[in-house]
Each structure stands twice: as structure tokens, then as C-alpha cells.
Amino acid sequence: MRILIIHNQYQHIGGEDFVMSQEMEALRKNHEVDLYTVRNVKGWKGYLQYLQYPMNWPQVKLLKAKIEEFKPDIIHIHNMHYALGPLFILHIKKMGIPMLMTLHNFRLICPSATLFDKGNIFLDSIKQDFPWNAVKKKALENSYFKTFWTGFTYWIHRKRGTFQHIDRFIVLSEFAKGIFSRSKFGVSMEKFVVKPNFVKEEFVEDPVEGDYFVYVGRLSEEKGIVPLLHAWRATNHKIKIFGTGPLQHEVEQIAAGSPHIQYMGFQNKQTLSKQIAHASAVVVPSICYESMPLSVLEAYALKTPVLASNIGILSEMVVPLHTGLLFDPHNHIDVVQKLNEWTSLTKEKKVAMGEHCYHEYVKKYSQPVVMDQLEQIYAEVALRKEK
Template sequence: MPNLLSMNSYHYRRGGSDVVYFDHAALFEEKGWNNTFFSMHHPNNVDTPDSRHFVSLVDYEFAQTPVQKARTALASIYNREARAKARQLLAGRQFDIAHAHCIYHHLTPSVFDVFNEAGVPIVLTAHDLKLACPAYKMMNSNGICEECKGGNLLNTVRNRCIKGSLAASSVVAAEAMLHRFLKSYRRNVTKIVAPSRFYRTKLIEWGWEEDRVIYIPNFAKEVDSRFTAGHTGNILYFGRLSEEKGLATLIRASARSGVAVDIAGTGPEREDLETLIAQVQAPVRLLGRLDGDALWSAVGSAKAVVLPSEWYENAPMSALEAMQLERPMIGADIGGIPELIRDSGGGLVIPSADASALADALSQIEAMPQERLAQMGQSAARYVRREFSRDRYFQRMDELYRECLRAPGGRKA
């Protein structure tokens, strides 16, 4: 039985990358692989016997004193404990593949050369653009930024790309410069998985070799079809309420068009969005966090689902889930969003951060006959079920793993 090591900073479903971390491991166990998790301790972690070799918590939220904050900063740049725990792990068992998800700032790439020295191929899924830019969203308070493409990582500090903070930006720039000097990614990572064609293209633009970056879209777990209904609800956004999601633009577009929009989710922008809704008198409802049947009922009856993002989205799981429930999409022409909509024929693509264009799209969907909405939604669902299925994902990833194992130095399964 081949052995897989799944690495991720968090061992609970905190965001989309963590969902992929868990679902990937479960799928490979189902297909006959033996999986071991490697992560860090956190109060929200899911119980697992593998936690005995997890590393200590690295999180500024839990660092109170200046000394704790300094230690957290150093560990987020290069985690010596994670490196030592990786060595202990390898002393007790063999692995055929080590698959890294989001490990920077917590486990850090300090663990990579431990596996490389042991002949264990490392596959890394690029859930964001950290492999190219120190600021993994590739944006700052002024919007999208690619100034570091020329090689000067101090732009991260100059532009205060991380939360507008000089201190946080300095730590992230130091981390990026150290691992560039050590060639932590370049020397150790065997293959990079890009879940969208856009991410593959962007990583290659920033200097990664074409044959090293492989397009393998994430799989979307099936959503219960009993939630698929007519298109009688409002246009819906569901997800995190954060600045890069373009929700302020969506609210202005709703006010301009007069089209009602529902927003489901929580996040740091909630209060600002409430204020903006009142200021522009937009017909927008903030539904708060929806889970389980309540969420799927809202999605499955929405007239359409909107993704007004203003950053380089990858392949949003929310889009795949909505498309499975036969929802037409309105998506910004940024990151991996347009390829989902154009390839599926399941919606409208509009310029990112353009309230006027988004208002026109909202009005188009609002005026569209039910038959046309159903047509678009069914086209989207067929595409997702074909291209983002569990079996298709496993086949592609299994082939990639086997290629890594055949490479010089790869452990033979």
C-alpha cells in the first residue's frame, strides 16, 4: 500500500485550501493509499492520531507578549521545530509522496529539504500565488500588484502589501528572501499543481518551468440535487466578506440597477458593507453565515450566483458548488473565474471592479426568461460534473504521482 503524507498549516476546514487538503486525503485513502497528516496544533483542529507529531501553534492571534510575537515572527519565516518533527516522522516510516497544500508562515518550507534528502518527491498544490509573490493574493491596498515580478521583493515592504502593515510586510518579505536564497521551493518541489489554467500561466510568467507546473482542477464534491430548484430567489453572493471579493462594487451595482441581491457569509468587511448599503440605498440583504441545508437551499433557488472578485481568484469552490446546482454565474474577468464561465457557457463575464458593467449584468439576469436561466444553469452543471469529478481528479493526480515516482530519486511505490 503506497504511503501519502498530506501537509497543511491548519487541520480544520478554515478555507477552501483546507477543504481540498482533507478531501484529497480522504479520496486517496478510499483508493487504497495510506495517508498521514502533518500540520500544526490549533484549538479548532479536527481530532486525529497523527497530531502526536504536529508542530506547536504559530499564530499572531495567540501571541500576547513582545517575546511571543518575536518568536512567532521567526517561526513563520523558518520553523525549526517543523523541520525537526519532519525528521522524526521520516525516522519512523517511509513515504512515497509528500503533498503540500498551504504550509508557508506555519510549517514553512523548512521541511522540504528533509523530504528531498530522503528521496520523497514533493507535490505542492498552488492554492494561491505565494510561489510567485510574497503577498499570496498578489495585491495590496491599491489593488492588484505585480511589482515583485522584476525580482525586488522589497517592494512588498515599500507598498506595505500585507494588511497595510510595515511590520507584517517586512516579516513576509524576509521570509520570501530567505527561501529564495535557500531555493527551498525551486530545489525541492518536484511538481506544482495549478487548479486553474490562469494560475498555471501566471506561475510560468513569473519564472516557473512549464513542465513543472501541471494543470489539475480541484474536484467538487456532489451537492444534493434535491436543492436544485427554480430561479425564483434573488441574485446571490456567498462566501467570505473581505475587501478583495468586490462586494462594495456589487452593492453599488445593485443600487445603480435596482436589482435585489443577497449576500451570505461573514468576514471583516461586514460593518463597512452595512454602512455602504445604507448610504447608497441598495436593495441588498446581508444574510449572515448560512450552513448546511440553509445554504444549499439559498444557492439552489437563487436566480444566479455572482462572483465580483477584484483579486486573482483561483478556481473558487463556491463557483463549482453553485454550478452543480444549475445556477447561472455572473463573474469578474479576473483570475480563474472567466475560464469556468466561458468554458461552461454558464453565465456572464464582466470587467472586474466595474460597477456599471456589473449593474448591466444584474439587469440582464433579472430580465432573463426562466427557460434561458435554466439553460445556462444546466450547461454549467454538465461542465462541472464532467471536468471536476472525483474520478477525473484522482486519475490526473494518480498519473502525476506515478510520474514523480518514476523520476530519478523518486521512491518506487
């Protein structure tokens, strides 16, 4: 099968880019795969990209030329924000090529993309035809213009029926599918299919449990890292923080004032795998609706249980006393109580939970399982087009 992947890269490489590249690498083992990619830039060129967001004719022309050259059997779209925009979908439809799209976030129904604004879950856009409340709150990068223009871009294409031409939408969880089903997106749920992300299995020698916890991820408000550390200071448990982001300075200051909190900065994949494998548990304190945090998948692959927020998909992925524990990230007392509950468990119980984590990984999040699901989706979409 000849597969063309379309992906708009962000200015800084993130999880969506990583997931896309992993899938593309795996697909190339059995298929002819090509990539059409553009990248968001800064400065006046970035403003021009944003202004063209709703109707980017230059990108349509370039993409059509790529399609005519490669002649794909199927097209898989990952991200369109913002140098690409959705206009090309209408023109691919005229070319008769089946299309599917992975929805890594909620941008098609809310400019925030994360359904998070100023420290809280933000669901107003789900029930609004046009996301005026998001615009009033400057839900995207604290900007009236960016929030309005992003909301307008997807609103106008919903009105034009652009997204009705996508043959299949891939969401990462039943939770995400439920959000779209309750929204004003307007596309039949029959077009939605759930397929999670995967991580490659890593092997670490002698993964003996240590006496510390690990946080791996972006240091930003929606990840809940600062409230977690404020709660953590009331305990004598050790935690290592891996990652960078806009709250790095605040995290460094908190770590400097606590002997049990250690900021490790950015580390390579091998180092992270070793630290996760030896940790007592990985902590995921997000206060937003995650799409599918790779840190949970990486922990499961290394037989390390997860202590996570009882929010969104995390409450689906983490089963209390089976693969970890859940806590209320807004309640410091609950955070401390769950840490104490975790440390009171026997070594045998924790080892058994680690095995459950690995079983979940093999069954749901391993590369062979997830890629088999993706190839089945491709086959079904291609078969429907032939009929």
C-alpha cells in the same frame, strides 16, 4: 500508496484547509494517508513562529521524526505559511522521498499571496528578484515587518534552490501557471501541472429558480462585495449576501438602507446549497486574482449560472451566455447593464445555461475526475523517482 500530507493551518479555517481535508478524505478510500499539521497562533508564540519562518529547525526535527515513523511513498505539501516554513524541503530531499506541492496562492512569488494591494491588482513582485515594492507598500497585513520577513523567507529559499527539489507543482488553473511562468520563481514549467479543486455534488429537492441573486464568500476588500452593493442599489434586483469578514458591518449598513439587499450572515452547508440551487444566479464580484473560487464550483454543481468579474481565472471559468456572464467590477454601469441583460434572457435560455454549468462541473470539477487527476500525478512522480 503511503501518502503524507503536510499542511500549515491558518488561525481561521479557510478555503485551503477545506480543499486539503476534502482531498485527504477522498485519498483515504484507496491509500494509507497521514497528516502532519501545525497551526498559526496569536500572541508571543505567534511572533516566535514568524521569526522562525525562514529557518524553522524545531519543525524540521519533528517532521523528520514523523516521516521516519510513517515511511511515506510520497509527500504532498499544501501550505507552509508561517509556523512551518520551507526549510524542511531540503531535509526531505536528503531522505529521497518524492514531493509535490499544491500552490493555492502566489505567496512564493509575492508576500501579498493574492497579488492584490489597497484595492488594486499588484504585479510588481513578479518581475522583482526581491519584492521591495511590496515591502514599501506593506502589502501583507499593512505591515513592513511581515511583508519583508515573508518576502525574505521565500527569496532566501529561491536562492538556496529549495524549490528546485519539489518534483511537481500543482496549480489550479492555466492562468495561475501563466503568472508563475512570467515570474522570477525560477523553476522549470515542466514541473508544473494544472489540476483544479473539486466540490462534492449536492442534491436539492425541487430546485426551482427564484427571483433573487446570491453572493457567498468572505466579506473583504479583495472580494469586491462593497463596490458590488453600491452598484446594486441602483437596481430593483434582489440579492442575498452570505458570509462574514472584516467588511461585515459596512455590508450590514448598506443592506439596512436597501430593500433589495438582504444580509444573511453565516449559514450551514445545507442552507447555502438550497439558496444557491434556487437562485437566479450566483454573483462573484472579485477584484483580485482568485485561485479557484469554490462558490463557482458549488453553483455549477447545482446547475446555477454565475455572473462574475472579467478578471483572472474567473474569465476562464465563466463563459458568457454559456455558463453565465462577465462584468467589469470597477464599472457600476457595466454591472447594472449585465444584471439587466441577465434578467432579459428567457427562462429556456437560463435553464440551458444551468445544464451547461452542470456539464462543466461533471467534466472538470467533480470529485471522481479531479481525484483521478491527482492520483495520476502521484503515480507519475513516484515512477520518475523509481527510474
